[in-house]
Amino acid sequence: FDQRDGTIWFNGELIPWNDVRVHLLTHALHYGSAVFEGMRAYDGEIFKLTEHNQRLLESAKILDFEVPYSVAELDSAREVIAANHLSDAYVRPLAWRGSEQMGVSAQKTKINVAIAAWEWGAYFDPAAIEKGMKLKFAKYRRPDPATAPVHSKAAGLYMICTIEKHRAEREGFADAVMLDWRGYVAECTGANIFFVKDGVIYTPIADCFLDGITRRTVMGLAKQRGWEVVEKRISPEELAEFSECFVTGTAAEVMPVGSIGEYSFVPGEITRTLMADYAALVHPAKSIAAAG
Ligand code: PMP
Secondary structure (H helix, E strand, C coil): CCCCEEEEEECCCEEEECCCCCCCCCCHHHHHCEEEECCEEEEEEEECHHHHHHHHHHHHHHCCCCCCCCHHHHHHHHHHHHHHHCCCEEEEEEEEEECCCCCCCCCCCEEEEEEEEECCCCCCCCHHHHHHHEEEECEEECCCCCCCCCCEHHHHHHHHHCCCCCCCCHHCEEEEEECCCCCEEEEEEEEEEEECCCCCCCCCCCCCCCHHHHHHHHHHHHHHHCCCCCEECCCCHHHHHHCCEEEECCCCCEEEEEEEECECCCCCCCCCHHHHHHHHCHHHHHHHHCCC
16 A cells, blocks of 8 residues: 555645655554544545544544644645545545654654545445445444543554454454443444434444544434434344444445344335435535436
8 A cells, every 4th residue: 555656745745655754663653642534535525624624633632742733734635635636535634643752751752744545435345235234243342431532533542443343354244333331332443333213313422432523414414304313322232123224434424234243224214315315415416417
């Protein structure tokens, strides 16, 4: 992935993709002092750019460092899209402590920021759209907010996500559903989760995991349709009561779930409608073209 054409925005400058270098003694590599974002561009426009930029700054503050660019300055992500002639793309801003000091204390390290972008299609197998994805329960749980900075999109919090995603993939599943530290359903390794019962939408309270920008967008779309959305604690045993399940995320968009371990779901009207509403919102040109 590190050798290709293109340019990356690196501390305020566009640099050829293959020339970007960080030192081995980068603090973030050793101590996890990094935060990131994941955004998508549709038809060359980054969806919810400001919200993502704000979250990057907030994530860094939670990790006790200040991103040296404002929300508006981080709109440079648009330059990255333009410079790389991208249309439908994934955009990855990253902020991290540099290599000026080695040790737990890192007050003197420079805060670096980079924005990379690349052409990108579906996150999950598009073939799963009909039946829904096959998920399993993860072994690791989302940590207690007293244990980790759970509301930061901190690189370090993804260590257990990668372990669980790999475990799921090895066993033939698309992803893993992580419980929270109390044992309630929390989220997937890179997406939030929703359920449907009797026409009402349920989703876990985002009190110990990322309150996704897509999660909030989809909740708004559901309300526009007149559907009730209830945020509540959901125990794994309760999954037997739900008829539909879907996940949301910048990368995942709205994806139906067919099963989580022994519990099965059938993608129905609410899931299908929200998938279409989200697609129309992010990609208006395409949905108009399809309609025409
Ligand atoms: N949870 C986790 C762990 C994630 O990595 C993501 C993706 N950023 C989400 C939820 C969904 O967040 P968003 O909708 O803001 O992409």
